Amino acid sequence: MEVLHDGKYPLLKRYIKDLHRASSVSGFETKPGKLEMIEKVVYYLGQPQGGAAQVKLNLKGMQQAAPGLAASLAAVPGANRATTEADWAAVLKAADPR
Template sequence: MLPAAICYGQQPNIEQVGAAGQANLNALAAGSPAVLPSGPTNEIIGSPYADPRWLPAQLIMKNSVPLAPVPLKYDVFNKRLLMRLVDRPKDSLQLDDRLLLKFILQEPATGTTPARQRPFRRFTEAPIAGQRTQFVEVLHEGKYTLLKHYAKLLRKAPTGAYSNGSRFDELEDKPTYYMRRPDGTLLPVKLTVKQLQATAPELASALKTVPGAKTAKTDAEWSAVLKAIDPKP
């Protein structure tokens, strides 16, 4: 938890960085390297993270305390956020996220895609109560909202008489996409034109003609499609 003097003092702008922002960020660190759990014999194939890269992130706190930008990873499997501090670049530190409202990953441009911001917020409208403190990525926000809830399934390596000799457990990606309608209804959806038309009937006609809808595959491509036909108010 942040010290009381920080939490209840003046509340400067969230964009403030520098020494004050860094000091507040230090207060959110657990103070010791976070070690990912693993089995005593089996190794694990796959990544526990929403994105395996250390991406710069802006942290938005419930109490508007300013924080410096920080390299961040969202550990989906262990349900935690890991960060790196300037003075401890070799350590992965667990973030105390109890006061965290949302975080925004800054994804850099590549040779084929532009830079973009990836906001994550609490999944407060989750259909399962236990998921409401977890984070969900906001892929699109307009009249309709498209959310991505990350999940990881651990498949254990076979053992005993039916073992194929593999010693590797495997983490499998099992995300669920949700569309939130203007009336607040939340429905699971697959990212296809047909499914989106059924879930968002007001966008059905536009989805037939908007460029990129028939070929969209990635989250970023679907975000661009929806942004074109359902801009943020």
């Protein structure tokens, strides 16, 4: 995991790679196809009491994952327009200083 923001509520980034066999449909039969590697990124917001909750990088998702931080997040200018991990690292730095 990569730490994007280190504070009371850390923002974590996890890379997931999964092998998936694609199926090939031809007429009435399905044949196993080639192996495909699917890569995706999942974000987590750590909790002060321990554990972490999976989040989407939007204001509503962050507020649901951290109810104690919800008012502070809404008060940060530009938090409702933040969409990238760099945007959210900056928002959390302002709302959750160490």
